[in-house]
Amino acid sequence: MKELLSERGEVETAPRGALHTFALLLAIPLFIGALTTLIQLLAINPYPEMTRGERLDSAEMCLQHADAQEPDCQDFTPVTLPHVTTLERDTTVVGAHYRLTFDRPASDDLQAFVAPRVTDHARIEVNGIRMSPNSEPDGPLWHDWNRPIYGALPEPVLRPGGNRIDITLTQSDIGRLALYPVYVGEADAIRLTWLSRFAFRTGMVRMNIGLAAILGGAFFALWRMNRRGQGLGWLPLAMAGATIFGWQLAYPNMTPPGSWWRFASILSMHGTAYCLYMFLRDFFQERSRLAFIAVHATMAVGLAILLAGQPVAGISATGASFIGVAIAIICILWILITTPLIARADRIALVLLFGLSASCAVTAWLDSFLVRQVVRLPLGQVAVTLLFAGISWTLVQWLVEIKRQRDRLSESLRDQVRAKSAELDEMYRALGRQKEKQVVAQERQRIMLDLHDGIGGQLVNTLAYLENSGRDDPVLRNALEDALGDMALMIDSLHSDLEISAALGMIRNRLEPLLDRHHARFEWKVEGDPRFDVPTRSNVLGMMRIVQEAITNAVKHSGADVITVQTGERDIWITDNGQGFDQDVEADRHPSESGLGLKGMRQRSSDIGISLEIDTSDKGTSVHLFW
């Protein structure tokens, strides 16, 4: 995950230094405390007045003692609800009896009552008639602490004028008796109150059990798919713990008998907190030894307190044992705040979610274990729901990130494949072109060589015949030699690398025998490296033909004995010391009489885009090619 997030460039470096850490560790409990206070301030009055009913918050109360016979209440004490009686371990108190009175409302609508919250079991009688189920005096104790109690008050139950509600509270192992304000009023409104309170408390707890079971399965599957890292294996364990203590909270009357179950459910709360810490530690690759040791040490201490069963600093053993859980929560928040692996937005959301969850848990703990009732609205069930939301958010964020990375990877792979394919296509095309070129070149070569072997050989053979037979015909000989010369030119141009000097060198090599025969010689002044602007093969061949023609003309027709070939940057001169010629007459000569003739030379020079100047006199002729 580190790699994934660091690519986004949103990694924040964890704060370093002991002071920083200390400040942060101090800030986290303060933060949770502030949130807790805020929640309690927002829940100004959890038991408000009703418009269509009456809130009964004053009662007369008396305690029942084990040795006393029922009914025992002679001296009632007026109390205000909510009213809590904390029972010491060695108390003789077995129950509390409350008597509430209300006037019969004027309305003819069906009346009802709801006791939103009681601890632990409530036996309710209205005008002496028992209204609550599961409250037979000799039956097993039925826990009512986790849900509101509703009862309809049909017409025969109610009396005109004053009516009386008697609520008898008993408990088994909670250590306190508590009654909160009771509502009496129109049945539909009362029922709505009952339903909404039931949904918010009992319903949410039961929903949490379902969520824990489902998430546990999902996390287990996730872990099976990704066992290597991220500590996903801790999550199913945490969910199993949540399911166990959730069961205790949701169905206290459907738990295995015996005190071991209660012990197990407390232990599962510790286990859940521990597993969550371990998960986040592995998931965010947090490596603080201090936190690790602190969590383990306090967990061990908590366990010891739980086993010892002795109150610590006025707090019951069970309550005190949560010290480990508290440290785990602080460390969890510490991880979330300091890990460099979360983007800023996600960090804020997660810290808020987990912080809220922690403060809700704090309300539940305060409500359960603090003797003085300071909490208006305990929100243990909300804590668990928020916790699940936080875990899910973390994982979803992770999965989304993975998907994003995978998409990006596959996108880049696709791009690469596309680019490579295009490259390959281009390569194939280039190869095709290359091959085509090669084939053309090879074919041209083959044709030239065929000509060379066939026609060339034939021409030479005919010349040899003329010589061997002694029937030398100058016209025929000239024609054959010209044809041979032209072929030589074409073959040379095949191998020419388009360098004018080299082409001239080859021409000289070819024409040297001709000059020998005519007792002429070259004055060779090829200097520098003249180049055509567009040095194509056909341009060079054209130039070679003009030069060859000029030299041949000079040798054959002018009677010159010195032929000078000279080059400049963009010039070629062919001059001779012969007798010159009449340009008008020469121009009209048929090309076959003299190779290309002047006309052909001019035509060719204009074809390849170079200029041709011929200057002739009785002192000689100069042919000037320039471009």
Add this chain to the structure above:
Amino acid sequence: MTDRPVEIVSAPVDVVIVEDRRETADRLARAVLQLAQVRTCSIARSVREGLFELSQIKPRAILVDLGLPDGSGVEIIRAAQAADWPCDSLVVTVFADEDRVIEAIAAGATGYILKNDRPEEVGRNLLTVLEGGSPISPQIARYLLNLVPQPEEPKDDGLEIRLTAREKDILRLIAHGFKRQEVADKLNITVGTVGTHINNVYRKLEVGSNTQAVATANRLGLF
């Protein structure tokens, strides 16, 4: 390759010409027989006849046309190369173009004869080769220059030679058409020095003659 001073070969030699065109063959035979050093000159008109003459006469030199009716003269050149007596083979060509000369040299030819050259030239070229000379032409000079690696485009086929500035100058002038004597005049050195430089270039190719140099290039896969 016509401008090398020729020394007289004393021992009389036998020569075989393999050429299917009668008039050409006759003319070459006359040119060869003009040489005092040549004792006999027989003519073969096909690969089969050529191989037969080669084995029967065991000539000192064999002149071979490549395009023969029953195959390529390269076969005869190879046979001459493999012979157990010294036998120079020369390719007989119309144009002495690079393709033909190199093909023959790859097979083991040690020189070339132009079919249409004047009889004196034909004889002179034959003698040059018999004396182990190192003839050169503009085409071959150009080819050698192309073996020099260009700094801006390093050859990756591994075949390259390092030439001194003077050697490059000489090869460039020859490629541009200058004769040995003209090269010597232009560079203010003797003709002999020019020849020495050319021989040095050949030695750099670890061979004794330019023809073998080209053959080496061919073996190394340049063509």
